[in-house]
Amino acid sequence: MNQIHQSLKESIQGWAKLYLMPGAEERDKSCRFDESLYRRFDTELGIMNVTLPEEFNGAGLDIDATMIAIECLSEADPGMAMSYLSQELLFAHQLYWTWANSDQEIPRRHADILKQKPISGMAMTEPDAGTDVLGMKTTAVAAEDGFILNGIKQWITNGPIGRYFLVYARTGEGRRDISLFLVEAGIEGFSAASCGDKMGMRSSPTGILTFQDCHLPADACVGRLHEGLRPMLRNLGVERLGLAAQSTGIAGTCLSVMKDYARSRFAFGHPIAEFGQVQSMIAMSYAKYKAMKGMMAQTVSAFLEHSPEASIDADATKLFCAGAGEEISRMAIQVLGANGYSAAYPVERLHRDAVLLSIGGGTNEALQKNMTRLLTR
Numbered sequence: 001m002n003q004i005h006q007s008l009k010e011s012i013q014g015w016a017k018l019y020l021m022p023g024a025e026e027r028d029k030s031c032r033f034d035e036s037l038y039r040r041f042d043t044e045l046g047i048m049n050v051t052l053p054e055e056f057n058g059a060g061l062d063i064d065a066t067m068i069a070i071e072c073l074s075e076a077d078p079g080m081a082m083s084y085l086s087q088e089l090l091f092a093h094q095l096y097w098t099w100a101n102s103d104q105e106i107p108r109r110h111a112d113i114l115k116q117k118p119i120s121g122m123a124m125t126e127p128d129a130g131t132d133v134l135g136m137k138t139t140a141v142a143a144e145d146g147f148i149l150n151g152i153k154q155w156i157t158n159g160p161i162g163r164y165f166l167v168y169a170r171t172g173e174g175r176r177d178i179s180l181f182l183v184e185a186g187i188e189g190f191s192a193a194s195c196g197d198k199m200g201m202r203s204s205p206t207g208i209l210t211f212q213d214c215h216l217p218a219d220a221c222v223g224r225l226h227e228g229l230r231p232m233l234r235n236l237g238v239e240r241l242g243l244a245a246q247s248t249g250i251a252g253t254c255l256s257v258m259k260d261y262a263r264s265r266f267a268f269g270h271p272i273a274e275f276g277q278v279q280s281m282i283a284m285s286y287a288k289y290k291a292m293k294g295m296m297a298q299t300v301s302a303f304l305e306h307s308p309e310a311s312i313d314a315d316a317t318k319l320f321c322a323g324a325g326e327e328i329s330r331m332a333i334q335v336l337g338a339n340g341y342s343a344a345y346p347v348e349r350l351h352r353d354a355v356l357l358s359i360g361g362g363t364n365e366a367l368q369k370n371m372t373r374l375l376t377r
């Protein structure tokens with residue numbers, strides 16, 4: 001880790017301990033997204049538009065810096081980190097990257113939106129098309145002066161609160177005729193509703209987006225028409241790496257809590273850290289946590305080096321880290337016993353948050369299928 005990354009990590013961890021962690025339990029209980037606190041990610045930490053150049057009000061850093069931010073925020077409140085991930089990776093990074101890696105100039109409207117850093121998100125999943133993204137039914141039909149968008153997207157992070165969304169829609173008869181569109185939430189025919197109560201990640205709003213004859217301007221298409229599959233697949237790898245960073249942050253906090261508790265909790269006249277069963281859980285948690293950190297570092301390097309293995313490595317990293325984070329948070333609950341099962345300690349909340357990471361961004365089962373297909377090709 002270079003000095004810039006180390007300083008970034010230390011500043012975010014220190015800030016999160018002071019301002020993000022104290023209210024995490026209350027936000028979870030009330031399912032409350034704290035927008036004023038979220039805005040401070042930018043004004044006080046400067047972690048919005050991390051990978052964008054300075055002319056887009058960005059920091060000009062690499063994808064590793066974003067992963068550091070996601071992991072550190074997830075140590076305190078994975079829900080707030082999830083909303084950050086959605087805006088930072090799924091919207092800003094994807095919108096900029098798609099134009100930067102094309103032979104087209106970014107439209108001024110798109111550039112201005114990026115500079116504003118609005119709360120935003122990405123809409124791909126549908127009620128009947130989650131893992132099978134090519135089965136999506138949302139359509140964008142070309143009109144004389146733009147496109148007409150119709151369809152429903154579900155389980156969209158920042159859905160009820162976002163101002164802009166990158167929306168994938170079918171634009172032709174072919175199964176791969178998919179395009180990416182920039183959609184503003186306030187347009188006629190657009191509506192957003194909450195998905196309701198969730199098991200975890202409760203401080204991050206999740207919504208259903210409905211598009212009914214929404215008229216989009218011609219410049220709403222991001223990149224070339226019918227060519228949205230490439231940025232979709234590329235950004236799925238980035239998203240999966242971000243979700244693995246969330247698992248790593250959750251595991252780090254759970255490991256810290258169980259270590260401290262095992263030192264201070266006495267049973268039969270001895271700290272429980274002296275009992276073999278507890279030692280096994282702590283030692284295995286540490287080993288898995290270090291493996292998570294190693295996989296994250298290796299896969300980030302693959303992305304930075306544009307390795308052809310970056311995509312499958314991202315799948316493997318999310319597959320392992322999601323499972324390991326869930327296991328470590330569960331072992332933390334076991335080490336703490338009844339205290340771990342209660343809200344007196346953060347591990348029960350973190351365990352509920354960890355479960356989503358085996359589902360979002362492609363289920364573990366879908367990743368196993370994708371990886372096996374690639375490995376046996």
